[in-house]
Amino acid sequence: MRLTSIYILLLFVPTLVFSNFEVSQKEKTALLDLYNSTNGADWSTPWNLDAPVNSWKGVTLKEGHVVAINLFRNNLDGTLPESIGRLRHLTHLNLAFNSITGVLPKDIVKLKSLKVLRLEMNRIKGSLPLGIGQLQELEVFSMFNNFLNGSIPSTFGELKNLRELNLSSNNLKGIIPNSIGNLTKLEALGLFENNLEGSIPEEMGQLGRLKELVLANNQLGGEIPVEFSQLASLKILQIQNNRFDSYTGLKQMDTKQFLVFDTDEKTLNPRFNDIQLQRTRMADTKFEDDDDNE
Secondary structure (H helix, E strand, C coil), X not given: CHHHHHHHHHHHXXXXXXXXXXXXXXXXXXXXXXXXXXXXHHCCCCCCCCCCHHHCCCEEEECCEEEEEECCCCCCEEECCHXXXXXXXXXXXXXXXXXXXXXXXXXXXXXXXXXXXXXXXXXXXXXXXXXXXXXXXXXXXXXXXXXXXXXXXXXXHHCCCCCEEECCCXXXXXXXXXXXXXXXXXXXXXXXXXXXXXXXXXXXXXXXXXXXXXXXXXXXXXXXXXXXXXXXXXXXXXXXXXXXXXXXXXXXXXXXXXXXXXXXXXXXXXXCCCCCCCCCCCCCCCCCCCCCCC
């Protein structure tokens, strides 16, 4: 009986080992498409295509599937292939600080397991996908410093797990959708330097966990919602260089709660505490790679 058990165990060992080193041909092809469409031979650290997939820089496998791709600042130059949507087990995709061009693949909304999407500091153009609400597991969506245009889809409000949303320094226009107020887990919202207009939705007063709110350098107007007084967790608020008619809503806030408090209403005493931020340096711009997978 014991010998039989050992024999059966040995039959499964090769499969277990294989699953930690290789992936299905479909997923491998999607990786190769990414490599070829972004000039992989000239990456800072290219993949050795003759080596096992698990040895490729930035690729993490789990149970025979690609679960993470981290090619932060690796000189990717080109477009994202549509086949990236085949990596259905992907939870982390970090391609920030490269030279990616073109538009977002329409099938990116098929990455239903995705938790972190970082594409900041690239040259991606076009509009944000209306189907973004399908990515129900998403916790981080960061695409600051690209060339995105169009409006912010209201379907972002369906991403109930979202903690960070950063769309700063693009060419987005239109209003901030009211549905943003549904993101009760949101801790950081960056919409700095776009062409957003209209009033700030009063629903944003529901964002009780919000710590950073950067709306500066837009064309927002109207009044600051009185509901802002409910944002007790807020530490960084930058709304300067807009067209607000009234700042009454801010006067109900305790400005002592802020590390950064910057508006065009100087009677509210802009403050930067001890961190000595320059007015031209926005708090939502992060250049470090804090997490290998993020």
